[in-house]
Amino acid sequence: MAQVLMKDLNKKYDEVHAVKDVNLHIRDKEFIVLVGPSGCGKSTTLRMVAGLEEITAGEIAIGDRVVNDLPPKDRDIAMVFQNYALYPHMTVYDNMAFGLKMRKFAKPEIQKRVQEAAEILGIQDLLKRKPRQLSGGQRQRVAVGRAIVRHPQVFLFDEPLSNLDAKLRVQMRVELKRLHERLETTAIYVTHDQVEAMTLGDRVVVMKDGWIQQVGEPLELYTKPTNRFVAGFIGSPAMNFVDVGIQGSDGSLTAQGTGIRLAIPPANAARLGPYKGQRVTLGIRPEDLHIAAGADQAPYVFDAVVDVVEPLGSEILLDVKAGPNSLVARVDPTVRLKVHDGVRLAVNPERLHFFDTTSEKAI
Amino acid sequence: MVTAYLLLAPATLLLVTVLAYPVGWEAWISLTDLSPLNDRGAVFVGFRNYVRLLTDAAFWQAAVITVGFATLTTLAKLVLGVAFALLLARPFRGRALVFLAVFLPWAYPASVSVMGWYWTLSPPIPTAYAAFMGHLKGTVDHAIGTGAWSFLAVTLFNIWRGSSFIGVLLLAGINAVPPELFECALLECRSAWRRFWLVTVPLLRPFLALAVFLSLTTAFADLANVWLLTAGRVVFPVIGTQAYWLAIKAGQFGAASALSLMLVPFLLAVLLLLFKAFDPPDEARA
Numbered sequence: 001m002a003q004v005l006m007k008d009l010n011k012k013y014d015e016v017h018a019v020k021d022v023n024l025h026i027r028d029k030e031f032i033v034l035v036g037p038s039g040c041g042k043s044t045t046l047r048m049v050a051g052l053e054e055i056t057a058g059e060i061a062i063g064d065r066v067v068n069d070l071p072p073k074d075r076d077i078a079m080v081f082q083n084y085a086l087y088p089h090m091t092v093y094d095n096m097a098f099g100l101k102m103r104k105f106a107k108p109e110i111q112k113r114v115q116e117a118a119e120i121l122g123i124q125d126l127l128k129r130k131p132r133q134l135s136g137g138q139r140q141r142v143a144v145g146r147a148i149v150r151h152p153q154v155f156l157f158d159e160p161l162s163n164l165d166a167k168l169r170v171q172m173r174v175e176l177k178r179l180h181e182r183l184e185t186t187a188i189y190v191t192h193d194q195v196e197a198m199t200l201g202d203r204v205v206v207m208k209d210g211w212i213q214q215v216g217e218p219l220e221l222y223t224k225p226t227n228r229f230v231a232g233f234i235g236s237p238a239m240n241f242v243d244v245g246i247q248g249s250d251g252s253l254t255a256q257g258t259g260i261r262l263a264i265p266p267a268n269a270a271r272l273g274p275y276k277g278q279r280v281t282l283g284i285r286p287e288d289l290h291i292a293a294g295a296d297q298a299p300y301v302f303d304a305v306v307d308v309v310e311p312l313g314s315e316i317l318l319d320v321k322a323g324p325n326s327l328v329a330r331v332d333p334t335v336r337l338k339v340h341d342g343v344r345l346a347v348n349p350e351r352l353h354f355f356d357t358t359s360e361k362a363i
Numbered sequence: 364m365v366t367a368y369l370l371l372a373p374a375t376l377l378l379v380t381v382l383a384y385p386v387g388w389e390a391w392i393s394l395t396d397l398s399p400l401n402d403r404g405a406v407f408v409g410f411r412n413y414v415r416l417l418t419d420a421a422f423w424q425a426a427v428i429t430v431g432f433a434t435l436t437t438l439a440k441l442v443l444g445v446a447f448a449l450l451l452a453r454p455f456r457g458r459a460l461v462f463l464a465v466f467l468p469w470a471y472p473a474s475v476s477v478m479g480w481y482w483t484l485s486p487p488i489p490t491a492y493a494a495f496m497g498h499l500k501g502t503v504d505h506a507i508g509t510g511a512w513s514f515l516a517v518t519l520f521n522i523w524r525g526s527s528f529i530g531v532l533l534l535a536g537i538n539a540v541p542p543e544l545f546e547c548a549l550l551e552c553r554s555a556w557r558r559f560w561l562v563t564v565p566l567l568r569p570f571l572a573l574a575v576f577l578s579l580t581t582a583f584a585d586l587a588n589v590w591l592l593t594a595g596r597v598v599f600p601v602i603g604t605q606a607y608w609l610a611i612k613a614g615q616f617g618a619a620s621a622l623s624l625m626l627v628p629f630l631l632a633v634l635l636l637l638f639k640a641f642d643p644p645d646e647a648r649a
Contacts, residue, residue: 052546073553085543089565099551 002063002076002153002186003028004049009058011044011210018044020210022058026188031180033189033201036233041210042190043158049188050079050156062153073102078147082159084139086131086146093127096146110149117145120179137168144176148183155187161196173199194234198222206230223351228360231283231353237317239353240289240327242282246275254299255282255354259323263299265349271363272354280363283353286317289329289345296346306341320345393620400614412621422605422622428514429601430629433582436521440578441571443522444529449563451530452537468527477520477591484516484592517589521582529574536570537563572640579633583626602626 004026011019019041026032034042047053049060051072060067067075078099086095093114100110118124121141131139140160147155160176161169177200180187191197197204198218206213206221206229214226225231231239244257246264253264253272262282264272272280292301304320304327311333318329320343329345337343354363393412397405416422447465451458468476485500486493500512548562564571586603600608602622610619 050550052549071553072550077550079547079550081543081547083541083543085541085547087544087562087565089568102552102557 003030004154004186004188005059005061006045006049007059007061009045009048009060010056011041011048011053012056018210019048022212024205024212024215026186029184029186031177031187031189031200031202033191033197033204034207035191035194035197035201035204036207036213038192039209040207042192042205042207045207046156046158046188046190049075049154050077051075076153077156078150078152078154079156079158080140080143080147080160082162084131084143084163086139086142088131090130091127092123092129092131092134092142095131095142096127096149099146099150113149113151114145117149120148120182121145121175136164137172140164140172144179148179151185153186155185155189157187157189157191159191160189162191162193169196176200195236198234204234206233208233224362225353226362228281228283228355228362231355231362235285237286237328237330240284240286240325241355242284242322242325242327243279243357244282245279246272246277248276255280257282257323257325259304259321259325260302262302262347262352263349265352267350268352268354268363275354275356275363279357281355281357281360283355284327284347285351285353286328286330288348288351289327289331290348291329291331291335292344292346297349300349301344301346303342303344306337306339306343309337309339318343389620390624392616393618393624395617397616398614399616405617408617412618413625415618416621416625421600422625425600425602425605426625429583429603432514432518432521432585432601433579436518436525436582437575437578439522440525440529441574443526444533444574447526447530448533448537449559451534465527465530468524469531473524473588474591476524477588480516480520480523481592484512513592517585517592520588520592521585524588525578525581529578532574532577533567533570536567540566568640572637576634576637580630583630 004024006022006024006026009019009022009024010017022041022045024032034045036042044053048055049062049067051067051070055068062075062077086092087098090098096114096117097110100113105113114127115124118127121144123138123141123145126134126138126142131142134142140163143160157176161172164172173196180200189196189200197206198221201218203215204218204221205215208229214221214230216224221230221234225234228241232241242257242260244255244260244262246253247256248254248264253269253276255262255264302322304322306318307321307326308319310317310319314333316331316333316335318331318335318337320327320329322345327345355361356363392405394407394409395405396408396412451462451465484496486496503512503515504510544566545558545562548558552558552561584603585601586607589601589604590607602625606619606622609615609622
């Protein structure tokens with residue numbers, strides 16, 4: 001049972017300021033995911049919690065203990081590494097028992113815990129094998145097993161699924177989620193994969209260049225990104241961005257871009273009023289674009305030319321050009337369109353995003 | 364079928380030329396009385412050379428010294444080499460300089476550095492230092508036996524040079540191990556000593572085995588350094604110097620070959636023992 005608190009956390013290497021003023025309150029039993037592109041500081045943050053990196057400034061508390069000066073072994077955490085980090089010279093059993101042996105647990109207790117974990121993970125038959133004889137998925141299961149036998153206060157996952165092939169990754173993702181629901185241990189999970197972040201996290205922390213960009217529940221990040229980076233990072237295919245100018249009178253504002261002209265819905269009008277005469281970034285998610293039908297109102301429709309057609313079976317990704325702007329639309333698989341065909345697209349007016357062009361903050 | 368053998372031919376030819384032929388020739392010579400001092404050709408003498416060696420006290424003395432020398436230097440080099448490797452494995456200020464200091468004894472030409480050692484231990488110019496070293500030599504020789512000082516010098520030189528090499532070899536080994544394996548141990552165990560024995564040593568096993576093997580073979584075959592460092596006044600003979608004496612000074616090619624070949628079973632035994640350890644630890648099948 002433990003919450004994790006990070007207060008004004010900073011990490012500086014000689015020339016790199018890797019983690020900047022991170023403040024984060026991870027609740028007890030919460031599954032929190034740190035996500036961001038490589039070099040965003042997510043792994044460094046995790047490693048500071050583990051005690052593998054020194055903290056330059058700030059504080060980390062696990063439970064109600066500040067752990068800054070505690071050696072890793074005494075922090076009551078268990079970590080799962082991307083490359084599994086299993087000892088090749090030990091059997092699966094010995095790998096899983098290693099941490100308990102080091103902590104001088106009695107043999108029967110070690111046996112009980114390893115058996116228990118092996119059953120949860122379905123690896124009872126592998127206990128006598130060496131890691132070399134296991135597949136990638138099995139190895140990762142053992143690595144997770146090694147963490148859970150310890151009954152730690154916090155699980156730390158450092159990109160644990162990144163070495164697995166796509167199919168296995170999806171399968172293990174579901175298993176990890178199930179495991180967390182069963183064990184209810186606080187978990188911090190680092191990944192660069194936004195799909196993993198969205199599916200696993202109770203809350204997701206998006207990081208970039210050492211800064212936290214946004215902390216929120218997955219859907220909150222998706223529907224209400226606080227800035228252009230989060231908007232573009234979360235969601236696949238990524239949100240479309242169009243540079244537009246805000247024009248018109250207060251009653252009826254329009255967003256005028258090259259090749260695109262859209263009315264600004266009344267819901268956004270108040271906030272966009274001050275931007276009249278200025279340029280802003282318009283964001284449209286691919287699923288908020290569809291082929292225009294009779295019901296679509298004229299001010300929310302624009303013309304484009306099909307550039308690439310990507311049929312995915314359940315849907316078609318339509319890469320189109322509207323003037324100089326490239327956009328992706330997610331359309332029904334029954335749509336029959338060829339490259340260079342003209343197409344009339346409509347937007348979902350309630351789901352438009354606007355960002356300040358300079359600060360990149362959501363308007 | 365024929366093509367396969369044809370394709371194998373160059374490699375086979377090479378092996379025969381550089382390995383099988385010299386070894387075979389030496390084995391044959393060891394069974395004869397070949398000597399440049401004889402006008403006639405070599406005469407087959409059976410195992411007489413071997414029998415003579417085995418009953419010769421000088422051989423046994425050399426054998427004991429060689430084994431002692433090899434064991435002692437290998438142990439010392441391993442301990443120092445591991446220490447160097449562990450020291451250099453983690454980043455710290457001035458690491459490049461320390462690396463240079465560790466690597467230099469190996470990188471420096473042996474013939475030059477051995478002269479440096481020789482002059483350090485037996486200074487050529489009479490100074491107070493030379494007198495001191497002379498006194499030290501006298502004391503050591505008196506306490507342990509004549510030649511002890513020379514033996515000590517050879518041993519020190521071997522350790523000095525070899526631990527540098529083993530340090531660099533093991534550093535490469537440590538760098539080849541994913542850092543997570545060491546980090547994971549750090550999360551579970553606070554005692555550096557236990558981590559070393561339970562994790563570092565098993566992970567470095569192939570590299571340690573290679574280091575032991577190289578150290579033993581070079582110690583067994585060491586002739587040049589012993590010769591250079593003692594200026595030919597070999598009071599503590601090793602197998603290498605014995606064989607050199609027999610072949611070059613005494614002209615007894617047959618006996619010298621037999622002497623060299625006496626080492627082979629011993630080295631083969633060591634190699635067989637180490638052979639299993641050469642496999643990376645993850646190759647083992649449960």
